[in-house]
Amino acid sequence: MVTCDEAVATLNDEESGAKQRERALAALAELALSDSAAVFSSIQQLDRAFEAVLIDREEGKKKYGTSLGRMHEMMLIVLIRATNYGLSTSQLLEFVGGDVALALAIVQSILKVPAYEDELFAAVMQLLHGFLLPQTYAPAGGSALELQIEDFSSHVVAFSRALLKAKMLLQLPSQLAQRLFPASEGVVPTSAWPVARVVAAEAFLKLLTNAYELVHDDFDALRSEISAATDTVTAVLVPLLRAAAATAPGGGPPPLLGLTIRALILCAFGAPRKVLRAAVATAPFEELLGFARGGAQPLKALALFFAMLANVDALSALSDATAETAERARADSLVVAVQAAVEVLSVDDASSLHAAMNASGPRRLLADPGPRRLLASLPVSRDSPTADDLGVILQQRLLVAQPYVSSELRDQLAGLEVKAAQLEALQEDLVSAEQQQLVSAEHVVAVAVAQLDTLMAEVAEGEAVAQELGERLGVDLREEVPPPDAAAEPPPPPPAAAEATAPPAPTKASSRYRLLGELPQVGGAPAANRAQRPRRPPRAKKGASDDGKPEGWSDEFKCAITGSVMRRPVRTPDGAVYEAATVERWLSEQGSIDPLTGAHLTKDMLEPCKELKRRLEKWHLQQAMQKGAAADADADNAF
Numbered sequence: 001m002v003t004c005d006e007a008v009a010t011l012n013d014e015e016s017g018a019k020q021r022e023r024a025l026a027a028l029a030e031l032a033l034s035d036s037a038a039v040f041s042s043i044q045q046l047d048r049a050f051e052a053v054l055i056d057r058e059e060g061k062k063k064y065g066t067s068l069g070r071m072h073e074m075m076l077i078v079l080i081r082a083t084n085y086g087l088s089t090s091q092l093l094e095f096v097g098g099d100v101a102l103a104l105a106i107v108q109s110i111l112k113v114p115a116y117e118d119e120l121f122a123a124v125m126q127l128l129h130g131f132l133l134p135q136t137y138a139p140a141g142g143s144a145l146e147l148q149i150e151d152f153s154s155h156v157v158a159f160s161r162a163l164l165k166a167k168m169l170l171q172l173p174s175q176l177a178q179r180l181f182p183a184s185e186g187v188v189p190t191s192a193w194p195v196a197r198v199v200a201a202e203a204f205l206k207l208l209t210n211a212y213e214l215v216h217d218d219f220d221a222l223r224s225e226i227s228a229a230t231d232t233v234t235a236v237l238v239p240l241l242r243a244a245a246a247t248a249p250g251g252g253p254p255p256l257l258g259l260t261i262r263a264l265i266l267c268a269f270g271a272p273r274k275v276l277r278a279a280v281a282t283a284p285f286e287e288l289l290g291f292a293r294g295g296a297q298p299l300k301a302l303a304l305f306f307a308m309l310a311n312v313d314a315l316s317a318l319s320d321a322t323a324e325t326a327e328r329a330r331a332d333s334l335v336v337a338v339q340a341a342v343e344v345l346s347v348d349d350a351s352s353l354h355a356a357m358n359a360s361g362p363r364r365l366l367a368d369p370g371p372r373r374l375l376a377s378l379p380v381s382r383d384s385p386t387a388d389d390l391g392v393i394l395q396q397r398l399l400v401a402q403p404y405v406s407s408e409l410r411d412q413l414a415g416l417e418v419k420a421a422q423l424e425a426l427q428e429d430l431v432s433a434e435q436q437q438l439v440s441a442e443h444v445v446a447v448a449v450a451q452l453d454t455l456m457a458e459v460a461e462g463e464a465v466a467q468e469l470g471e472r473l474g475v476d477l478r479e480e481v482p483p484p485d486a487a488a489e490p491p492p493p494p495p496a497a498a499e500a501t502a503p504p505a506p507t508k509a510s511s512r513y514r515l516l517g518e519l520p521q522v523g524g525a526p527a528a529n530r531a532q533r534p535r536r537p538p539r540a541k542k543g544a545s546d547d548g549k550p551e552g553w554s555d556e557f558k559c560a561i562t563g564s565v566m567r568r569p570v571r572t573p574d575g576a577v578y579e580a581a582t583v584e585r586w587l588s589e590q591g592s593i594d595p596l597t598g599a600h601l602t603k604d605m606l607e608p609c610k611e612l613k614r615r616l617e618k619w620h621l622q623q624a625m626q627k628g629a630a631a632d633a634d635a636d637n638a639f
Contacts, residue, residue, distance in 0.1 A: 176236055572607075
């Protein structure tokens with residue numbers, strides 16, 4: 001049996017061939033399973049010349065040929081096992097000299113081998129997730145808060161492009177499914193899973209959600225690869241839901257349930273129909289509804305559950321003439337279960353859930369720690385048949401409510417006030433246009449008058465709806481009737497998740513990218529018990545300007561046509577700034593006319609605003625990180 005010192009001596013010997021070094025690394029990897037501390041001490045003696053050749057792929061290929069890939073794989077396994085499966089992604093980047101593509105290639109080679117232990121697989125999954133965490137790229141000895149947002153954005157772009165190029169997402173779901181759901185075990189509750197299996201699943205779920213939240217430039221390609229080209233939904237997420245639903249009632253919330261539902265909401269949004277039908281056929285919706293009703297925060301849990309139903313279109317069989325009898329019976333049974341869950345909700349809770357599913361109500365309520373804030377950070381298929389059916393169920397609950405005006409009606413009335421304010425603003429614009437004698441004033445007036453007519457029609461329609469609902473409830477809408485518990489103090493928001501601590505400062509000086517980096521200290525705990533969950537990045541502090549706007553906000557971010565936040569701003573010769581897709585659609589439908597001034601305008605005359613786009617990307621990334629951290633905490637705590 002080769003000893004640690006003998007293996008290191010072989011690696012440091014310049015006369016050793018590629019096969020000898022490969023065998024020496026394999027021996028160290030095997031020894032690390034039984035004596036990680038001894039291996040950790042031995043690899044500190046590795047010669048820098050060996051490290052340099054291993055990192056330099058061109059030089060490494062010349063010296064080691066086809067053995068280089070195997071040597072990379074074995075060296076990373078040695079590092080992971082020697083640190084008791086605690087190697088961080090920043091240390092992986094030091095190992096590969098900052099080459100993300102090389103890091104993913106080595107990781108991919110390890111994930112392909114089913115014979116490796118579950119702890120190693122879980123540690124590698126954590127390394128993958130770490131590429132989307134700010135602390136991975138923090139300065140040496142510093143914290144994630146010191147990392148500039150532009151720097152983090154560039155790292156996210158580099159990782160997403162390398163991930164797509166390596167085609168890892170095409171293979172990862174099946175590799176993970178083999179680990180999580182062995183055919184010989186049947187359905188095992190997640191509460192009975194080994195720690196390493198839970199860690200691997202959690203790392204994968206957070207990799208998915210962080211990718212959806214943080215990746216922008218390659219978002220469409222990434223999304224297509226996750227939801228359409230792979231079996232992520234059917235092979236991983238739905239079986240995870242079945243394993244969570246198998247947890248015995250009363251035994252506490254099933255591990256991973258909130259994160260799995262959130263990941264399914266993201267992956268199912270806009271997914272191919274065949275993927276959704278396969279998910280609906282096997283997902284344990286009624287069992288999950290029971291966990292939602294009995295969760296720590298049932299209203300948030302129900303909001304996540306409803307969003308999941310809408311995105312997978314779980315009730316589509318009710319309106320699908322081609323649906324089989326069994327599918328319709330399953331949908332009918334689910335409707336009955338949902339109705340029973342909604343009937344026990346208070347009027348305000350049902351109203352709040354209805355507003356969250358319809359994205360309605362005053363904008364200020366989106367800051368409340370309730371279902372509307374939770375769903376505001378997630379894409380929801382609000383135009384799906386299932387969303388319509390869920391809306392009807394909630395409306396039925398509201399229509400039978402007595403004896404006071406529900407928050408839904410109060411939200412509608414508040415919406416009317418917003419419409420009235422918009423009318424006043426339009427009228428002021430008309431007066432201003434006349435006073436300033438703008439060019440093509442007739443065009444401006446015609447557009448404003450058309451908008452005025454539309455808003456007046458909406459106000460009239462809203463008043464009629466509000467009056468009809470008031471008559472059904474037996475309430476005079478001219479009087480403001482607060483709910484009985486209006487004076488009660490609102491419940492305190494859930495405690496914020498503990499902020500992750502920054503990694504320990506390095507104990508010795510090193511270059512930015514050195515093979516062994518600053519490895520963590522090795523304790524005496526058994527390796528099997530050292531698998532750790534990925535540390536959550538420190539939550540960004542939610543700042544706001546004096547006028548209540550989000551931190552970093554500028555009115556320049558709004559499109560001059562729609563007023564919405566832009567992503568790809570373009571400027572006209574007259575200085576107006578529009579969202580590119582919006583103004584291009586206007587020009588294709590209305591002709592070569594500037595929507596504000598009526599001047600001649602074509603697509604060729606639009607100039608990209610590079611500096612503004614850079615600021616917008618920074619702002620969008622900040623918002624995504626804040627919303628993602630809050631949504632992760634909400635999903636974790638809801639069940």
